[in-house]
Amino acid sequence: MKVFVCIKQVPGVSEVRIDPKTNTLVREGIPSIINPYDKNAIELALTIKEENGAEVIAISMGPPQAEEILREALSMGVDKAFLLTDKAFAGADTLATSYTLALAIKRILKSAKNKKDYLVILGAQAIDGDTGQVGPELAEELDIPQITYVQKFELKENKIIVERIFRTEEVVIIETQLPALLSVLREINIPRFPTMSGIVDAYTKKEVISLDANELKPDKRKIGLNGSMTEVWKIFIPERKAEQIIIKGTNEEIAQELCRNLKNDKIL
Amino acid sequence: MDFTLNEQQKMLKKITREFAEGYIAPVAEESDQNSKLDEKVFQKMKEMNYFGTCIPEEYGGAGLHDDTISFCIVTEEIGRVDASWGITTGVHCSVCAYPIYKFGTEDQRQRFLIDLAKGNKVGAFCLTEANAGSDAGGVQLGAVKDGDEWILNGSKIFATNGGIAETLLVVAKTGEKGSRKELTIFIVDTNTPGYSVGVKEDKLGVRASNTSELVFQDVHVPQENILGKTGEGFQLSMKILDFGRISIASQCVGLGQAALEASIKYSNERIQFGRPIGRFQGIQWKISDMACAVESGRLLTYKAAYMCDNGMDYSLVSAMAKLVASEAAMKAAHSAVQIHGGYGLMKAYPVERYFRDAKMGEIYEGTSEIQRLVIANQLLRKGANIL
Numbered sequence: 001m002k003v004f005v006c007i008k009q010v011p012g013v014s015e016v017r018i019d020p021k022t023n024t025l026v027r028e029g030i031p032s033i034i035n036p037y038d039k040n041a042i043e044l045a046l047t048i049k050e051e052n053g054a055e056v057i058a059i060s061m062g063p064p065q066a067e068e069i070l071r072e073a074l075s076m077g078v079d080k081a082f083l084l085t086d087k088a089f090a091g092a093d094t095l096a097t098s099y100t101l102a103l104a105i106k107r108i109l110k111s112a113k114n115k116k117d118y119l120v121i122l123g124a125q126a127i128d129g130d131t132g133q134v135g136p137e138l139a140e141e142l143d144i145p146q147i148t149y150v151q152k153f154e155l156k157e158n159k160i161i162v163e164r165i166f167r168t169e170e171v172v173i174i175e176t177q178l179p180a181l182l183s184v185l186r187e188i189n190i191p192r193f194p195t196m197s198g199i200v201d202a203y204t205k206k207e208v209i210s211l212d213a214n215e216l217k218p219d220k221r222k223i224g225l226n227g228s229m230t231e232v233w234k235i236f237i238p239e240r241k242a243e244q245i246i247i248k249g250t251n252e253e254i255a256q257e258l259c260r261n262l263k264n265d266k267i268l
Numbered sequence: 269m270d271f272t273l274n275e276q277q278k279m280l281k282k283i284t285r286e287f288a289e290g291y292i293a294p295v296a297e298e299s300d301q302n303s304k305l306d307e308k309v310f311q312k313m314k315e316m317n318y319f320g321t322c323i324p325e326e327y328g329g330a331g332l333h334d335d336t337i338s339f340c341i342v343t344e345e346i347g348r349v350d351a352s353w354g355i356t357t358g359v360h361c362s363v364c365a366y367p368i369y370k371f372g373t374e375d376q377r378q379r380f381l382i383d384l385a386k387g388n389k390v391g392a393f394c395l396t397e398a399n400a401g402s403d404a405g406g407v408q409l410g411a412v413k414d415g416d417e418w419i420l421n422g423s424k425i426f427a428t429n430g431g432i433a434e435t436l437l438v439v440a441k442t443g444e445k446g447s448r449k450e451l452t453i454f455i456v457d458t459n460t461p462g463y464s465v466g467v468k469e470d471k472l473g474v475r476a477s478n479t480s481e482l483v484f485q486d487v488h489v490p491q492e493n494i495l496g497k498t499g500e501g502f503q504l505s506m507k508i509l510d511f512g513r514i515s516i517a518s519q520c521v522g523l524g525q526a527a528l529e530a531s532i533k534y535s536n537e538r539i540q541f542g543r544p545i546g547r548f549q550g551i552q553w554k555i556s557d558m559a560c561a562v563e564s565g566r567l568l569t570y571k572a573a574y575m576c577d578n579g580m581d582y583s584l585v586s587a588m589a590k591l592v593a594s595e596a597a598m599k600a601a602h603s604a605v606q607i608h609g610g611y612g613l614m615k616a617y618p619v620e621r622y623f624r625d626a627k628m629g630e631i632y633e634g635t636s637e638i639q640r641l642v643i644a645n646q647l648l649r650k651g652a653n654i655l
Contacts, residue, residue, distance in 0.1 A: 071279060193287050196280065196317035196330030196342065203276040204331075 001054040001178070002109070002118040003045040006101055006138065007038035007073060009066040010128040018235050034069040037123025039076075039191035040184050044153060045121050046077045047189065052155055054119075055079050059104050061089055061097055067208050074202035075194030082108070086212040091225030094133035100223055101134070102141035103216045119160070120181040124149050135183035146181040147174050151188050273341070280338050284345040287316060288353075296350040299476035300621055305356060305432075306476075313387065318342065318357045320385030322366050327377055328385035333369065336573035340518040344566075347522025351625035352476035354519030359428045360384070362515035363633075364391025364437055367508045368455065371496050380435050380455055392433035393512070394424040394482060395505060401426075402638050404439075404505060405449055409484060411440040418442070418454065418494075420487040423466065428632065430480030431465045434458045437508070438484070439501050451501030455493040462487040473624035510583045512633050513590035514576065517569040520593040520629040524562035527600035527622045531555060531607045551607055558600040565593030584646045584654065591639035594629030601626035 009032045017026040034042075045056045058073040060066050061084040070081035084104055092100065109115050120142070125132035132148070139146030151171075152163035158178055165185065166172045194202070213223065221227060247257045262268040273281065295306045313319065322339040323329025332338045339361065347354025365384040368376055368391075383389040400406035409422025420440055424430070436456040443450035456463065466481030496504045532555060535546030545551050568589035575582035604619040605612035612619050630636045646654065 068275070068279075071275065072283075075279060075283070193290075193316060194279075194283050195315065196321055196332065197325055199276060199279050199283060200325070200331040203279070 003054045003056045004120045005041045005045045005058045006122045007060050008035045008126045009062050009069045010035045035123050035126045040188050041121040041123045043189045043191040070208045071202050074206045075199040081208045083208050083210045088213040088224050093228035093230035095229050096223050096227035098134050098137035098141050101138050116179050118179045122183045124183045124185050139181040144179045145176050148183040150182045150184045277338050281341045284342050288345050288349040293349040303475045319387030322361050323369055323385040328382040336576045340569055340573045343518035344522040347519035348526045351523050352474045355474050355477040358515040358519050360391045363393035363508050363512040389434035390429050390432045391435045392427050392429040393437045394427045395439045396426045407441050409440045411442050416491050417488045420484040424482040427482050430482050431468050431478040450499045452498050453495040453501045454489045460487050474628045510586050513586040514572050517589035517593035520597040521566045524597040524600040527604035528558045530619050531604045554603045558603050561596035561599050565596040568592050587639045587642040597629050598626040
């Protein structure tokens with residue numbers, strides 16, 4: 001079984017700046033990190049590997065610097081890493097990205113014995129764009145079932161049973177078979193830290209394989225800026241809205257109401 | 269010459285910083301108050317391989333035995349959030365596990381090193397006695413040969429990790445040659461009958477790091493537990509301490525860095541006379557001096573590590589690194605408290621702990637005075653061109 005994890009390099013969230021002239025994110029001098037949700041995706045893939053045996057393959061599309069997050073993924077225990085990097089891929093929106101990711105997955109599956117024995121896992125969304133679209137679009141490209149916003153996962157003899165959050169409150173339990181695509185929420189697990197020997201292995205025993213447009217042979221109209229349907233009008237950092245709640249009652253009632261509120265907001 | 273860290277080193281630094289801030293920092297103050305390392309952090313440190321950083325993978329370590337700069341980086345990042353942990357793993361790795369790897373037999377590596385590198389057992393190096401501190405030759409704990417065994421009698425004091433260690437390197441007197449004592453290092457399993465832990469010291473700083481008195485009463489140690497050769501103990505101890513100094517220097521660089529970062533943050537936030545205190549020259553000078561001192565210590569530490577990895581004689585530079593980095597940490601912590609004013613005296617701010625923790629670096633594993641002695645002796649014998 002192969003478990004693909006698609007990960008994205010994003011700017012460390014607290015330090016995002018936008019260039020007012022070009023309307024794009026300023027990336028210079030900003031530390032890049034693995035999209036936090038994607039770490040949960042990696043963790044789930046590694047758990048599946050440990051419990052059921054699987055080959056975990058991380059894929060990222062981005063500039064050559066994105067190798068760093070793939071090395072981090074390898075440090076965590078991922079077996080193989082592919083970096084899809086080419087100037088032709090630049091400027092891709094979610095549609096062009098998912099098309100390119102799908103090409104890479106199909107290419108890797110070509111050499112697999114059982115071409116249907118695979119699972120694709122992504123973080124539910126990236127903290128920079130917040131679209132959550134790549135997962136669903138990638139599932140369509142691969143023509144496999146998709147389950148988004150997964151908070152619990154179980155694998156039983158090729159059947160997967162997951163809990164997904166629906167309309168923020170309802171939980172839906174879904175059963176499906178491989179192949180399938182999942183996008184996961186942060187609640188699903190706590191990502192592990194790479195160990196020291198994991199890091200050493202990632203740099204000495206494992207490699208990051210680069211794939212460019214020549215190797216993926218894409219339809220040129222579907223990649224990069226050409227393949228992007230989205231036109232960015234404006235990028236802005238969402239304003240934080242502080243809500244004021246006044247709680248009245250006896251001390252006990254106030255305390256209980258406060259706790260309820262904090263629990264609802266998942267602070268407690 | 270290249271001063272940049274390689275990609276692997278950058279990753280080690282990044283991950284260790286995230287780990288240290290996420291797991292060690294939240295309980296550092298509590299551990300200091302309780303004079304005890306946190307058990308959960310202990311388990312995590314084991315999982316992360318921090319007990320085997322500078323040991324090859326085949327012996328259960330992380331495989332950074334040829335990359336002492338990485339060991340420095342890791343120890344620095346741990347020391348940056350908690351000097352007690354910096355000392356615990358630093359001492360364990362540098363003066364117990366690493367010497368067994370470096371000078372031990374294959375049998376000793378199998379019997380002792382693997383458990384040490386995996387963190388299943390904690391290690392300690394025991395040299396100091398009531399009458400043997402800076403004067404390392406003054407060791408009185410004696411070992412007498414009895415067939416295939418040696419019988420150890422005496423006591424050690426101020427042993428870092430002593431009370432929690434299960435594998436010890438014990439420097440013992442095994443004879444006398446003229447006026448000079450003959451010393452030998454024994455690997456002692458603390459489960460051996462006759463061994464006991466005496467007083468656990470209550471210290472000014474690095475309180476969570478265990479410092480204990482160790483008592484040996486007719487402790488039988490097999491001949492095959494001798495590290496190196498009989499009578500080599502003094503020279504071997506000096507070599508072990510050369511590497512140990514790199515570790516202490518790293519931990520001090522981390523502590524100095526922490527004091528510097530806290531001071532910069534506070535200087536930008538604290539408003540007096542209508543402006544952040546960082547705008548005042550009096551504060552700026554302190555910040556500059558702290559940064560210069562810490563960076564000097566760091567550069568010497570990395571240089572010593574570089575020389576060690578490249579098979580050069582690093583004894584002189586590691587003594588310099590230990591001296592400069594520990595005094596830099598003390599100076600930085602001193603200034604950090606001063607910059608914080610009244611708040612610097614309060615436990616609510618970590619600089620109070622940094623100040624107490626920093627003093628240790630100038631004293632253990634060779635005081636600043638002994639480092640100066642080591643440095644001057646080499647220079648006066650060999651001339652300044654050895655640098």
